Amino acid sequence: MPGSIDYVIWILGWVLEASVVVCALSTRSFRRYLCLNLYMLFCLLFSIGRYQVLSHYGLSSAQYSYFYFYSDALLTIFLYLALITLYLHVFDEMKVGKYLRLTAVLLLAGTALFSYAVVQQSQQKMLTGFFYELSQNLYFVGLVLTYVLWGAILKLRETRTRLIQLVLSLGIYFSAFAATFALRNIFPSFQMIQYIVPVFGCLLPLAWAYAFWRLPEDARMAPARLAVVPR
Amino acid sequence: MATLIFLFSAAALLQFFISYCRSLIAASIKQPISAEVRDVTGIASAASGEDFVRVVQLLQLCPERPEDGSRIRAINAYFRLLTLMRSTVARVVPALVNWTDMERGQCTYFAAVALDRRIAFSRDMLAQQMDA
Numbered sequence: 001m002p003g004s005i006d007y008v009i010w011i012l013g014w015v016l017e018a019s020v021v022v023c024a025l026s027t028r029s030f031r032r033y034l035c036l037n038l039y040m041l042f043c044l045l046f047s048i049g050r051y052q053v054l055s056h057y058g059l060s061s062a063q064y065s066y067f068y069f070y071s072d073a074l075l076t077i078f079l080y081l082a083l084i085t086l087y088l089h090v091f092d093e094m095k096v097g098k099y100l101r102l103t104a105v106l107l108l109a110g111t112a113l114f115s116y117a118v119v120q121q122s123q124q125k126m127l128t129g130f131f132y133e134l135s136q137n138l139y140f141v142g143l144v145l146t147y148v149l150w151g152a153i154l155k156l157r158e159t160r161t162r163l164i165q166l167v168l169s170l171g172i173y174f175s176a177f178a179a180t181f182a183l184r185n186i187f188p189s190f191q192m193i194q195y196i197v198p199v200f201g202c203l204l205p206l207a208w209a210y211a212f213w214r215l216p217e218d219a220r221m222a223p224a225r226l227a228v229v230p231r
Numbered sequence: 232m233a234t235l236i237f238l239f240s241a242a243a244l245l246q247f248f249i250s251y252c253r254s255l256i257a258a259s260i261k262q263p264i265s266a267e268v269r270d271v272t273g274i275a276s277a278a279s280g281e282d283f284v285r286v287v288q289l290l291q292l293c294p295e296r297p298e299d300g301s302r303i304r305a306i307n308a309y310f311r312l313l314t315l316m317r318s319t320v321a322r323v324v325p326a327l328v329n330w331t332d333m334e335r336g337q338c339t340y341f342a343a344v345a346l347d348r349r350i351a352f353s354r355d356m357l358a359q360q361m362d363a
Contacts, residue, residue, distance in 0.1 A: 140236070147243055150250070164254055171247035175240045182237035206301055207251075214298060221257045 009198040010047065016205035017044040023212035032217070035085040036166065039078040040205060046071040066128060073131035076138045080108060083142055086167055087149055090158060107145075111137050136181060143174040161219040162211050169207030176200040252309035255302055256337050259344040268347045278343060280335025283310055286342040293349035294356065303345055310338040 020040040024030040030037050050068060057063040084104040088097050115133040122129065149167055158164060177200060184193050264274065272286050287307065313331045321327040 143240060143243060146247075150247070161254065161258060165251065168247055168251040168254060172244060172251060175244035175247055178240035179237055179244055182233045182240060185233035186237060210298075210301065215258070219258070221254065 005195065006198070009195070009202065010051070013198065013202050013205070014044060014047055016202055016209060017041075017047070019209045020205045020212065023209045027212055027216075029212050029217065033085070033166070033212075035078070035082040036208065039075070039082045040208070042078055043075060043205075046075060069128045069131045069135075073135045076135045076142075077108070080104075080138055080142055083145055083149070083170060086163070086170070087145075089160075089163055090149060090152055090156065090167075107141065108138075111141050139174060139177050139181065143171075143178045146171040146174050159220040159222070160217075161221045162215040162217060164221065165211045165215065166208060169204055169211070172207075173200065173204040176203075249309070249312075252305055253334075255305060256341045259341050260337065262344050262347075264340070264343045265347050265350075268343055268350065272343055272346070274339070274343055278336045278339035280310070280313070280332060280339060283335060283339040283342060286339055286346060290342060290346050290349060293346065294353050296349055296352050299345050299348065303342070306338050306341050310335060313338070 017040045021030070021037055021044070024033060024037045050064075050071065053061075053064050053067045081104075084100065087100050087104075091097070091100060112134055115130055115137050118133050119126075119130045146167065150171055152158075153164060153167060177197070180193055180197050180200065183190065264272075269275065271289060272282060274282060274286075287303075290303065313335050316327060317331040317335070321331055
């Protein structure tokens with residue numbers, strides 16, 4: 001069973017996820033960033049669901065494993081969709097929404113097919129294996145897409161502070177997860193990773209809640225301030 | 232393959248973290264510091280990285296505002312990263328010395344703006360208590 005530290009991080013995650021939705025609602029930004037808020041809402045609901053399944057069936061039960069992997073894959077797809085809506089915000093004036101949506105669907109289908117091909121070649125042809133593979137691959141695709149979006153923000157000299165901070169915090173989240181997944185593969189016996197992953201999971205709702213609560217939609221910043229190399 | 236993914240993700244994480252901290256600083260860089268805070272911190276014209284630790288110590292003396300705790304922790308981590316870069320990578324790449332100095336100075340400015348807000352917050356709290 002999880003220890004007290006796991007429960008503290010878990011509850012902290014619930015509070016932060018709920019606070020994103022509350023902050024977005026109170027600043028009337030819920031509909032504008034609908035996918036981001038729905039993702040946080042589903043995170044909260046699935047997290048409560050996981051707790052219920054865990055307390056009924058236990059950590060090593062098949063029910064918990066199935067629920068965990070299916071919900072994780074669904075949440076990753078929601079996060080992918082949230083990222084695509086950030087693309088739509090950035091490229092709003094270019095009127096390329098139709099092409100962005102089509103590319104996003106094709107990329108998602110491609111990632112799913114690739115994950116299916118990987119699972120089919122392995123000896124363990126289980127549906128949970130497919131969802132685990134899909135989730136991991138989508139995280140990496142998400143990282144690459146966020147990096148590309150960040151490049152576009154710098155190139156287009158985007159000035160909307162809130163949008164910039166939403167994208168950057170998503171970038172930190174994706175890259176931290178990809179790095180910890182890779183680190184887990186390099187050092188399988190490194191125990192600290194089991195705490196690092198949920199802590200990083202709390203940072204995204206914290207940053208998003210701050211962006212919704214403290215930054216007005218019309219806040220602007222100089223794009224030159226954002227590049228790591230001074231312009 | 233895992234090592235390659237780790238290196239790519241770690242580099243991306245570093246870049247996103249630096250840009251995120253710069254976006255936090257950029258939001259406060261336009262705000263002027265009061266003469267009172269300038270006196271207390273000793274920041275005359277331009278903020279220097281050497282003053283950061285002292286300004287943060289002063290910040291810790293004031294009651295914490297609920298909304299700025301996580302931002303200050305992020306900038307604190309950024310300042311430590313810059314200090315590490317200055318004492319390691321910047322010795323090999325001298326062009327980085329100026330950049331890290333400028334960034335460390337802006338971290339100090341950010342902390343001074345936060346101090347200004349905390350002082351105003353403490354005054355408001357005190358005024359409310361007096362009224363009650």
